[in-house]
Amino acid sequence: MQALQSLADNYNYFITIFLMVSGLYIVIARGNMIKKLIGLAMFQSSVYLLYLSPGKIVGGTAPVLDPAFTVYSNPLPHVLMLTAIVVGVATLALGLALTVRIYEAYGTVNEDQIFARDNKK
Amino acid sequence: MSVLAAAATAPSFAFVIGDHLPILQVIVPLLGAVLCALTRRGSFAFAIAALVSWSLLGVAIMLLWQVLGAAAPITYYIGGWAPPWGIEYRVDALNAFILVLVAGVGAITIPFAYRTVGKEIDEDKQSWFYALFLLCLSGLMGMAVTGDAFNIFVFMEVSSLSAYALIAMGSDRRALLAAYQYLIMGTIGATFYVIGIGLLYVVTGTLNLADLATRIGPAFGTAPQPILAALAFIVVGISLKLALFPLHLWLPNAYAFAPTFVTTFLAATATKVAVYILLRLYFTVFGGAISLSDLPIAEVLLMLSIAAMFIASILAVYEDSVERMLAYSSVAQIGCITLGMAIATRAGLTGSIVHLLNHAVMKATLFMAIGAVVYRVGTSCMSELAGIGRKMPLTMGLFVVAGLSIIGVPGTAGFISKWQLGIGAVDAGLWPLVFVLVGSSLIAVIYIGKVVEVAYFREPGDNLADARDPPASMLIPMALLGAATIYFGLDTTWSAQIADTAAQILIGGLK
Amino acid sequence: MKLDVILRVTTKFMLPFIVLFALYVHFHGDYGPGGGFQAGVISAAAFILYALVFGIEATQRVVPQRLLEVLMPLGVLIYAAAGLPAMVLGKTFLDYSVLAHDVKHAHEWGIFIVESGVLITVASTMLAIFYAFVERGR
Secondary structure: OHHHHHHHHOHHHHHHHHHHHHHHHHHHHOOEHHHHHHHHHHHHHHHHHHHHHHHOOOOOEOOOOOOOOOOEOOOHHHHHHHHHHHHHHHHHHHHHHHHHHHHHHHOOOEHHHHHHHHHHO | OHHHHHHHHOOOOOOOHHHOHHHHHHHHHHHHHHHHHHOOOHHHHHHHHHHHHHHHHHHHHHHHHHHHHOOOOEEEEHHHOOOOOOOEEEEOHHHHHHHHHHHHHHHHHHHHHHHHHHHHOOHHHHHHHHHHHHHHHHHHHHHHHEOEHHHHHHHHHHHHHHHHHHHHOOOOOHHHHHHHHHHHHHHHHHHHHHHHHHHHHHHHOOOEHHHHHHHHHHHHHHOHHHHHHHHHHHHHHHHHHOOOOOOOOOHHHHHHHOOHHHHHHHHHHHHHHHHHHHHHHHHHHHOOOOOHHHOOHHHHHHHHHHHHHHHHHHHHHOOOEHHHHHHHHHHHHHHHHHHHHHHOOHHHHHHHHHHHHHHHHHHHHHHHHHHHHHHHHOOOEHHHOOOHHHHOHHHHHHHHHHHHHHHOOOOOHHHHHHHHHHHHHHHOOOOHHHHHHHHHHHHHHHHHHHHHHHHHOOOOOHHHOOOOOOOHHHHHHHHHHHHHHHHHHHOOOOOHHHHHHHHHHHHHOOO | OOOOHHHHHHHHHHHHHHHHHHHHHHHHOOOOOOOHHHHHHHHHHHHHHHHHHHOHHHHHHHOOHHHHHHHHHHHHHHHHHHHHHHHHOOOOOOOHHHOOOOHHHHHHHHHHHHHHHHHHHHHHHHHHHHHHHHHOOO
């Protein structure tokens, strides 16, 4: 019962951990380069959640000073994650661009087949 | 009266370059990258890149000079926001040394780029190439200069993303695969790092490195688990970036298939800056707050370093491609650097830090020499380089000088760092490590010796009929760094003494 | 495509509103959700929609590749240029308070200039990525 309660109270962290581990698993276990990048994107999005969920205060508003409010959420994690999202998008775009070029050069996006084609030469 | 008052409040021109040295380390190459991207001519972009690299070295040396003369670290508040709210650039002897190292390698090797880039990169992509190079330089300088944990991540990604793109510009199709693998591994490493920083931010509420160092201690009393998890994430993440064995798998292919100038530059700088980040976070941030000797990190690091020094060296012996051989040798040399970190005495750390410089100098020479061979012959496979020493005497002569330094022959830079590491090991009561150092040097004798045997003791084949020493723009940077290899082996005023000051800062902050 | 009247007319009708919304997000960015990055993506979406309906050649007549290659670095240049006046006037890099006599206004201006740089770079980069992917395999 207590375990269930702690699961319910900290559900955001469990989602974070699930995304983190499954993303990393996909990156390691899949041979398909596109799938690897999807895993990488999942792994990175777990970080966004890791930063954002402690920054949110339940009942707090955006930190624009106003006499009507006294409780504000921490804006800094949002700023940091905005940067991290941009970095993540750039990484994903570069990864996909490389995958397109690899497909043109090798005719496949499967790592095992690519290694086989390189070794045959 | 009113005119006078207006004159008094109006902003006056008060630009003093000495006040802005920390930020100039980043924005000089950044603006240079933008200008390169705006030009359409490769040679024009090269001129900008060269000017920027040279002036950056001047700025970095000025900063080192300022730091060595100052009693406290030099700080710079971005946008006028004071830490811990704003981003602070904080420079002491350690990062000033790294900044001069990175800027120096960039400035000396840039003339080498002109011919090799002209040959390896299409004309319409050359200006982008130089823009990416300057962006990478800017990211590396930023990582070294900043005092903010998240800012390190941003600069890490600036340098890494441009490095992936630079590697992918290699002419072989395997360059694409190498860049892709580096991208996956590098991003995992950076994400691990940012997870660690996030955990630290949750428990301490700050991202400023100096502030973190004071706040982790009290937080460790109430909540040790997140801090230990953060330490683990950060160490593993940066170890991926610095290619600590067994996380080095991205490195050999990336170095072997990248354009030769990129290999030279990255081999000499990228992993070195990552080592600096590890030193800074491990000693200044964590070491200042919690007692590191209670944790098994040093032992793990020690084992991995020894494994790197032997296994990577042995792998280097079996490589046919000289570029891949040198890449494995880099992994082994990084093992030497982390070895000093694991010893964690002042002499050991001095050895580590001075080896950052010495290894950068000698590895850049080696990669440039072999890059010149590739420029003339078109391959770096040992089987096709028989007798190259007679055809390209100066190039291979410099290769041998730097190779002797990798082995650690007295009178070369490599000897100084190995000597320092040995002293550190004996000081710490770990005298068997001296045999480890000597053993790894003996393996280096084999792989450098293999190249020397092929280059000098065989008759040149027909494929080397046109081979001769490269033009001066490639030879001079090589000769400069080759001379530096000897110089730093004889006079340690500018290498080991500054490294000693830096090591003192790291050790002095330890709890 | 020529026959698809509904698609062509609605697209032409929507384009100004998409750009207007992008500008709203941009100008609103300093005191509400939004900013240069989002505005850049939205305005790039307008051009991408135009390209999807009217074809890539028509879009490249409006925004040629050469123009994009100038705009991408230009945005970064604007960003950096917003930080430089402070250095010349004795403050630190990116200190906006020198941009106007009143500090609050100066900061508003500083953020606006920086976000404009972001808008230009993001919009042109998004479009450049789109061009690059469309032109592959043609």
